[in-house]
């Protein structure tokens with residue numbers, strides 16, 4: 638059940654996210670306001686505790702998860718379309734959800750490691766570099782083309798890493814229907830769309846998944862489409878795009894994530910549109926695959942000003958200053974400096 642801190646963008650299917658106040662209220666995001674990105678109503682699954690493994694494996698068939706060791710990861714999930722609103726403000730993006738900065742959340746997931754499932758099925762990894770692991774969900778999406786199950790894939794090398802799991806719990810409770818019960822993939826550091834919910838089938842194949850949803854999440858910058866996987870460094874204020882406040886010293890808060898498997902090293906905040914910067918303090922640990930919440934004190938004079946934030950990570954990556962530099966037709970991976978207009982009264 639979602640709480641009043643969860644705001645729906647659509648109700649059929651459910652798509653929504655926390656209010657600005659709830660977004661960065663705690664390091665672990667409660668399920669009751671964790672963002673939801675669904676293409677259909679949650680499907681009913683007849684069977685729990687099993688997943689089918691097929692393709693380039695020695696033993697195709699159903700794998701019972703109960704026979705495998707359990708593992709836990711803390712991971713931030715973020716939709717590739719998070720912060721799309723900022724791109725739309727630059728140039729229109731029709732037909733996509735207008736997320737501001739809230740399609741992100743951090744949770745503790747428990748289940749079995751994907752590597753253990755693949756090892757039990759016996760993958761011939763002689764040509765591991767060419768292999769990809771495909772996921773299929775039980776939800777059949779009737780979108781623009783013919784109805785099709787939601788699917789995605791990740792490179793075999795990523796699939797074998799310990800952080801990638803098949804989860805049946807979220808924050809210590811059984812996974813809820815909206816978040817993929819009974820079983821979902823969790824692919825930390827990758828766009829949310831690769832963490833397939835209502836997971837029924839895994840395939841090992843040469844090449845990426847042929848699912849429409851694998852290719853849909855791509856950026857075409859003219860020189861051919863780049864199908865998306867790892868997330869870039871990013872940060873945002875946990876504030877609405879236009880924020881009313883009172884003059885004086887105020888504490889602003891936000892989130893930051895590093896690129897793929899790096900860690901967030903520094904966040905800077907400006908209250909003068911990016912002319913001068915001060916370092917934010919972290920309220921979250923420095924940990925791979927999880928966001929780092931931060932806060933900063935700023936002194937705001939009466940009138941209007943532009944608050945800006947930007948993050949730097951251990952891979953040497955930082956954010957683009959300009960939205961125009963990252964704009965793309967589907968509105969993915971907006972990691973330009975986050976700018977909020979503050980309207981400051983006396």
Ligand SMILES: Nc1nc2c(c(=O)[nH]1)N[C@H]1C(S)=C(S)[C@@H](COP(=O)(O)O)O[C@H]1N2
Pocket residue numbers: 671672673674675676677714715716717773774775776787788815816817828829830831832833834835836
């Ligand atoms: N089967 C299935 N898996 C899915 C989706 C979906 O619609 N169907 N949405 C994806 C997208 S786009 C995102 S961002 C994440 C969102 O996960 P959440 O709703 O648990 O936050 O799930 C992904 N997994």
Ligand SMILES: [Mo]
Pocket residue numbers: 674715716717718829830
């Ligand atoms: Mo997404």
